[in-house]
Amino acid sequence: MPLSPTDGFKFDLDAKVRGSVNPYFGVYKEPLYSTQIKFEPISRAKWNAVIAVIASKASLISRLLLNEIPDNIEDSFKLLDVNLLPRSRKDFKTSCSCPDYSNPCKHIAGVYYLLAAELDNDPFLLFELRGISREDLKAELAKSPLGQALSAEMNAQEQDLVPVDSYYTKVEGMPVPESTSLKTFWQGEKRLPQTLDTPPTMSVAAIAIKKQGDFPSFWHRDNSFIEAMEELYQRVKTKNKPLL
Structure with a gap:
């Protein structure tokens, strides 16, 4: 993996910051202070692990290959107990040649603002x-299976449009039999069975009612629902016996 060296604080941000003239402190000429921010790089082994996680997620690798930073990119780093954004002062060191004893001083703070603006761009x-680097990151992501598929699609050449005679599907003819019977056309070649098998009788009478149980949810009386329905059915059967 062709990454840059990652031992110690190797990625430094050096800036020359103009100071202020202050005769009260004996500063009669505009000073120029050297301000430095040293970032601690992520080790090569951890970068390999992070890239493997990112390369397994299509939503992340696709946006990175398109030069976009996903909003949830930091989640992949947290899975490996790594942080992309500086989490504490341990992730970077600052220094300035000005006589101010505080750190960060106003010159370092100014460089912070400039760095934030550059990161926005x-x-x-x-x-x-x-x-x-950006090139190394994209090269490593492109080696993964998802990266290869996305890179092939991104690098694919557009195919030339082929003119057609019609926007609709061309009608194809089908052979027609020499003789056609109207009876066969409407009833079909295979006749339906003339008789239908009668369904078997249920071994349990009124099974739909008995499945509800003695006290279903809609039954608010004290007596059994099944007994009440049996009595009702018996009355109907007795009353209509001459008609049966």
Whole structure:
């Protein structure tokens, strides 16, 4: 994996910051201070692990290959207990040649603002500060199965449009039999069975009612629902016996 060296604080941001003239402190000429921010790069082994996680997620690798930073990119780093964005002062060191004893001083704070503006314009700069360039990151992602498929699709050449005679599907003719019977046309070649088998009688009478149980949810009386229905059916049967 052709990554840049990642031992110690190797990725430095050096800036020359103009100071202020202050005769009260004996500063009669505009000073020029050297301000430095040193970022701790992520080790090569951890970058390999992070790239493997990113390469397994199509939503992440597709946006990175399109030069976009996913909003949830930090989640892949957290899975491996790594952080892309600086989490604490341990992830970077700052220094300034000005006489101010505080750290960060106003010159370092100014460089912070400039760095934030640069990251807004090019978020991939953060990857470089953490140990991998944009080109190396995309090259490693393109080696994965998802990366190969996406790269092939992105690099695919557009096919030329082929003119057609019609926008509709061409009608194809089918052979027609020499003689056609109207009876066969309407009834079909295979006749349906003339008789239908009668369904077997149920071994349990009124099974639909008995499945509800003695006290179904809609039954609010104290007596059994099944007994009440049996009595009702018996009355109907007795009343209509002459008609049966």
